[in-house]
Amino acid sequence: MAANTREGLAWITRSQAYLLERDYASYARWFLEYVDASPGDCVLDCGIGTGETTAFQLVEKGVNVFGVDLNPVLLNACNRKANDKTLSIGNTLADIQKLPFRDEVFDAVYSFASSWYLADLNAALAEMRRVLKPGGTLTFDVINLWHPFQFMTYLHYRMCKSRLYLALRVANRIREGRPVDELLAPRGSSSWEFYPHTPPQIASLLERFRLDFDVKGFFVLLPLALPGLGQRGNLCKYSPLLASQVRDNPVLKHLGAKLVFVCRKTAIPERDASSTPLSSGRATA
Numbered sequence: 001m002a003a004n005t006r007e008g009l010a011w012i013t014r015s016q017a018y019l020l021e022r023d024y025a026s027y028a029r030w031f032l033e034y035v036d037a038s039p040g041d042c043v044l045d046c047g048i049g050t051g052e053t054t055a056f057q058l059v060e061k062g063v064n065v066f067g068v069d070l071n072p073v074l075l076n077a078c079n080r081k082a083n084d085k086t087l088s089i090g091n092t093l094a095d096i097q098k099l100p101f102r103d104e105v106f107d108a109v110y111s112f113a114s115s116w117y118l119a120d121l122n123a124a125l126a127e128m129r130r131v132l133k134p135g136g137t138l139t140f141d142v143i144n145l146w147h148p149f150q151f152m153t154y155l156h157y158r159m160c161k162s163r164l165y166l167a168l169r170v171a172n173r174i175r176e177g178r179p180v181d182e183l184l185a186p187r188g189s190s191s192w193e194f195y196p197h198t199p200p201q202i203a204s205l206l207e208r209f210r211l212d213f214d215v216k217g218f219f220v221l222l223p224l225a226l227p228g229l230g231q232r233g234n235l236c237k238y239s240p241l242l243a244s245q246v247r248d249n250p251v252l253k254h255l256g257a258k259l260v261f262v263c264r265k266t267a268i269p270e271r272d273a274s275s276t277p278l279s280s281g282r283a284t285a
């Protein structure tokens with residue numbers, strides 16, 4: 001099965017599970033509060049996937065949503081699900097890092113749960129800013145590397161991708177007489193990489209792009225969500241006061257597992273940001 005199809009089907013299953021999970025659905029709803037779109041506005045969803053978590057909600061409110069995604073399996077699913085719900089939504093196969101639109105055509109732009117798959121967030125931000133009308137809002141979320149659990153997850157991810165770790169796994173399988181082809185098979189061109197960021201990295205990018213921004217924290221504070229425990233370890237879930245602190249407190253918000261950046265495009269043109277430190281390759285395989 002092609003990598004695109006495998007990943008697409010995996011995400012369709014996961015997104016359906018997420019929608020049933022109260023916390024993720026509430027996170028998506030909460031994120032949408034920061035997408036500044038009114039009925040009749042034209043809005044771009046970058047990394048629309050199946051459209052269910054965010055785009056459909058906006059369309060139901062009368063917003064015209066157009067989506068881009070790199071995965072044709074997900075775009076097909078999005079069209080099918082939109083048809084089933086008789087929702088009108090446009091989408092196209094395109095890379096967020098190279099958007100196929102003219103400058104300043106969208107009233108708002110957002111990207112939900114997709115930025116941490118982008119090798120070049122710098123290019124993506126430049127593109128999302130370019131297609132946004134002056135005064136419009138760009139909203140996106142990042143995985144926060146300052147959050148202890150996310151940091152551990154990232155270390156684990158890097159370890160799993162290291163050649164040494166692969167060599168150890170191959171050696172172990174050979175020792176046990178088990179096949180190794182699956183471990184050595186090419187990963188496919190669209191495999192989802194994982195690129196978390198720290199708050200200052202994103203802040204410095206947005207400042208270069210002359211995007212005024214506010215940051216909101218979300219999810220787990222401490223103790224950490226543990227494998228198997230899932231969101232049961234999310235203290236914010238039990239305390240609205242804590243949840244609001246993690247969202248808005250100037251210090252605590254930087255410890256949210258996810259950070260949501262709400263940016264407004266000013267009329268002043270950006271400085272040349274083509275060679276910022278976040279340009280590609282930070283966490284390649």
Ligand SMILES: C[S@@+](CC[C@H](N)C(=O)[O-])C[C@H]1O[C@@H](n2cnc3c(N)ncnc32)[C@H](O)[C@@H]1O
Pocket residue numbers: 011015046047048049050051052053054068069070071074094095096097111112113114117118
């Ligand atoms: C975790 S899914 C989230 C999808 C959707 N926003 C949702 O919440 O259901 C991440 C999405 O980003 C898409 N994606 C990853 N890299 C992309 C890129 N460079 N350009 C466009 N889409 C991309 C993936 O195909 C996938 O649909």
